[in-house]
Amino acid sequence: MNPDISRERENASFNPEILTNILDGGAEKTRRRREIESLVIGDPDFQHEDLNFLSRSERYDAAVRKSAQMILKLREYGISDPEEIYSYKSCVHRGRPEPLDLHLGMFLPTLLNQSSPAQLEAFFMPAWNLEIIGTYAQTEMGHGTHIRGLETTATYDPSTQEFVLNSPTISSIKWWPGGLGKTSNHAVVLAQLYTQGKCHGLHAFITPIRCMKTHMPLPGVVVGDIGPKFGFDEVDNGYLKLENVRIPRENMLMKYAKVEPDGTYVKPPSDKLTYGTMVFIRSMIVGESARALSKSCTIAIRYSAVRHQSELRPGEAEPQILDYQTQQYKLFPLLAAAYAFHFVGQYMSKTYHRISGDINQGVFSELPELHALSAGLKAFTTWVANAGIEVCRMSCGGHGYSRCSSLPDIYVTFTPTCTYEGENTVMMLQTARYLVKSYKQARAGQQLTGIVSYLNEPQSRIQPHSVSSRPTVVNINDLASLVEAYKFRAAKLVEMAAKNLQAELQHSRSNEDAWNNSSIDLVRASDAHCHYVVVKLFAAKLSEIEDTAVHSVLSTLALLYALHGVAQNSGDFLQAGLLSVPQLAQISQRLKGLLSELRPNAVPLVDAFDYRDEMLNSALGRYDGNVYEHMFEWAKRSPLNHTEVHESHHKYLKPLRSKLIMDTVCDHQSQVTVPYEFSRRLNGLISKCHCHQTARGLLLLDLACLKNRPQVSVIKSIPINMNRLTTVASITAASSIYKPTPRKTLTKPSQ
């Protein structure tokens, strides 16, 4: 154990295990999670070489192997609780996505949700036993956000009772579905249904794409992998082009809508269940933001505790970089955000499950608010986490760029959350739509419930005031007061956005144009609303914490989170008259104080996230702090080190060397040229330096003859010119000294 990091743990003011239990949702949950992690990590079937050392094909191969093992073992062990399955799977794939994700997470559930009983009978067990491996093919090359714009067609042919599926344009090719490229033999294809000459919009069709025996693509099916991406190396995201592919009528998922044998279309009853699913997935992504950020903070903070650099006090040892205020200012607000998002994730999950009971009863009243909140919080938290991972990475200096830090992998695995399951800006605008609607209702005198009820509060309190003429609203040392400030900021920005939208409506061609012309304001309002919700939920969580030491440290984190957000958005708070100018300076000072307060607990606070070394897979973030030893061991295993001499040495560098030497030797007959910059300075001196016995002699004589001239300053300029030349070009400084052009003949030099 590195003594620096041991000392950090000795100085903790609280017991991290208690905090771990809070994060897990109870001591028993912690115990069981650890049990499952040990089960996987100790299992020889799940061992693998460091994925960073494998090619993409090898990584895909390893992932398929592990997924196959995982399915067998989950059934064997009878692990069936969702959270336990999550722990098991995270551990097997170390938090990475895998090729069967869409089969297990989308194809099977879609079968269950949207099949008629006969379809269940036909498809479910084969899919359950992986005879049928399926994916969910919605997104097309030209269509993502706007699913009504999908172009794939399914045209019913009553003569054969078949649907004929087509990708009519290049932009209609299905693109991105995970597992589509190589793994799946079926896909649920979303397509525009045409029957009896009429389009009935999007429906889902179970479409065989590869032969169940040979796994070769079926006739009319063009399928493959979409190529390498930023991360997701294990997943065969795929493309699918359909050319008159015929499937039986029974392959349209017919639990709700139906096409009868004669082609008659039967409308579905309204269906809000998928709406619920979407809300659920977005809520879960809030938790993913917390996880990605907490992993990154764990790595960066532990590394900062063992890395020493520069001088704080002359003559003393180099300090831990965690002692630099700028380093604390980068990392501690992110640490606070990781905790905040964790608690928000817990809240979202709990709320979803509470509401989903009502949904099952057909009661949807709370769903719109949760829908709006999950959209905005998904965007808010993923944006913060996305940028935060990179701040953590760069706070590790050069070593953060090494794959052994794991930070590049955390980033590329996480960053798609900003886009999938609802592009973030689109999400913010969905939330804004709800906020504007609620604002109008409040204005109309309706009493709002739930989290937007603040829009009912007297508007006078949030009118802009002259900063100097009104009493200060905010007590910057009081979290409750800060929650209020965030609330009024949100109310103010929602009001501004709603008013701007109203003004735009006066002179816009359409409501949509007015909406678009207000969208910057609308996103800003959503962002402020989400920020308020996060601060509020973090504050609310504190009241549940019984342990005083843990309560104390979390309170400091919450205050840091809130004040940091005020400082980052000080314009909004000043604009809304919630803060005075002198308070801003006080906040800066208070923030510095909070960083110092948190400093001794920084390592214990990341320890409490309780990521095993095998899960972090980071040489920098190791629990024992023995960073350098493990970096070195890791590097030695790198594939480029499998041979001492890389073949390129023999193929290119040795032949180049021979060629250059021969050229040089022969060039005494050719003219010497120098770059214009150099020659301009030397005023033709060079032209007096003709060729000499050998090339080496030539060069040295050039230098020597310059040296013997009276222009000593010219000689002095060479290094600068060299640097300029070589740095601009990153190439061959030497070309300014000596350059034969063009070569004529290759003859032996005359002695």
Add this chain to the structure above:
Amino acid sequence: MNPDISRERENASFNPEILTNILDGGAEKTRRRREIESLVIGDPDFQHEDLNFLSRSERYDAAVRKSAQMILKLREYGISDPEEIYSYKSCVHRGRPEPLDLHLGMFLPTLLNQSSPAQLEAFFMPAWNLEIIGTYAQTEMGHGTHIRGLETTATYDPSTQEFVLNSPTISSIKWWPGGLGKTSNHAVVLAQLYTQGKCHGLHAFITPIRCMKTHMPLPGVVVGDIGPKFGFDEVDNGYLKLENVRIPRENMLMKYAKVEPDGTYVKPPSDKLTYGTMVFIRSMIVGESARALSKSCTIAIRYSAVRHQSELRPGEAEPQILDYQTQQYKLFPLLAAAYAFHFVGQYMSKTYHRISGDINQGVFSELPELHALSAGLKAFTTWVANAGIEVCRMSCGGHGYSRCSSLPDIYVTFTPTCTYEGENTVMMLQTARYLVKSYKQARAGQQLTGIVSYLNEPQSRIQPHSVSSRPTVVNINDLASLVEAYKFRAAKLVEMAAKNLQAELQHSRSNEDAWNNSSIDLVRASDAHCHYVVVKLFAAKLSEIEDTAVHSVLSTLALLYALHGVAQNSGDFLQAGLLSVPQLAQISQRLKGLLSELRPNAVPLVDAFDYRDEMLNSALGRYDGNVYEHMFEWAKRSPLNHTEVHESHHKYLKPLRSKLIMDTVCDHQSQVTVPYEFSRRLNGLISKCHCHQTARGLLLLDLACLKNRPQVSVIKSIPINMNRLTTVASITAASSIYKPTPRKTLTKPSQ
């Protein structure tokens, strides 16, 4: 040509060619750059498969091959102008770093700058002809920023007239130098020189590390590749551990300091030349920021012009996503920043070359200011560009994640600039040191010159005022007025930082502690200073533009850049009393107006950057806008598509399938279990469903028997439960329907 993008070009209000010439520094420069690009791109020796499809070893191999060709051809063609070499090299390697970078850009220049004449004779020509391939080994595993802390030792042994080199600790292992891992056979090693029992600090030693004949590591040398990184796949960044490696006395670079044969140390005269080099490199990085950002904007803006999505007006076609205000708000300020940074880069380069003339004459008076400015601007521009590339990438939706967009590669190639050549926060603090010093001089009545002279201006103008009680300073429509506002903001923040530092000095243990405790404020002051310089230089550039149409569009960009910065930092401007609250709302509106004004010129403005398709290498950023066709062609070439059926199918999925089917068939004898969530809801119903004829029958009977119960609402809950289960876990929704545990025997089912 995609008609959308043609139309964009028809609507340009200016001639992009004129702007291209301005960016290149003249029409002749544009012509010659294009000539060189054609030379490389048409050259069959530089063709290669898409690098995204190659393994790291193959990428390294391809880079070595191309570098070898490049060296031959540069000499053959006689290309020697630094800018031309830069163009040629950029084109060969498409802007990526390569294995010979450090040989050409550091090793050869170091030889030229720091060798004695005898050393030049001995080493230069072999290095010039790549018999000696060298690198520059400074950074150690434990030491980056603080080079005085390097631990490698070179101890002189007068008995053999040799230096003995050692890596005494694991943290002293040389780590990161490019080309060190596999390519180089020599390294300039920075080490602490010990002679006659005394340490004389860092010196440079030419150290053979691999055999010149076999290329195998020499005795006592442990050398290898440091493993995969975030990008830089072509470069063999390496490690080097030295164990009693002996080199002749003559291998210490002795132009300045010397060690005599008896071990007497001769001090160097003071040497400011390397200081100049550092300034130069950082100045160049400002230009790199402009290039990375302009490439990213080119891709994102062209793609946004051909991508259609969602609805602006019901019933009309899906609009170009460039018509969304939020998309413009993401991209146009970055486009403006790309132009701003380009002009700042030109200024830095010009200033450096002007000053370097003085430096050659031993006049260093302007160097400190340029040093401070280059440090801060390096940090300021790389941070903005780094985040900006990612904004561009994410503005392309899902396709931005594909390697075919080139955006991931631009990011990973660029992001190290935030760390190398001076870690950004350290850079900001260097600038702050200069600012604080200048501030104190100004306070002491000294008249400052150069860019910091604003610190002399009357402080009264920048005292905080009550916003409502004073006249507005800024005219938000006037760039000159905005430049003034940035200046006063900078002055204000420098003053605040200096005062905070002063206050800290009262109660700190040391000057260094006080500095550390003020460092957040100091970084903020530097940032404001750099922001001011960028706005000022952008405004200054406008006065040089003669073409009125180009002048007009660049003026709009400059105003956007300035106002966007005010809006992003509105707290500072309010706090400094430079803006009133009502002005903030006006700025928001004005910004929207500027986005609309720029909209028709967006594509022509990125066209003017004049990146050839071969240089961008982006399916999304193609000049012809034919995005989808080229994505599809690219994907088809992906290595995973070289075979129709991936071997993992036969190795893992087929055996798994057989195993699962057999298990299922046999499980009619085992007990049925369900997840707790499900079982809790079903209240023991499940226990009534015993095993049945076949597994398929079992499943369906489960469902069927549930269906026949009065609790219809329970049935309805299945889909939700399924979703919950499968989404939390991303796995096997079906486990809640049917789960045999644990398997006992594998027998054939009884019929």
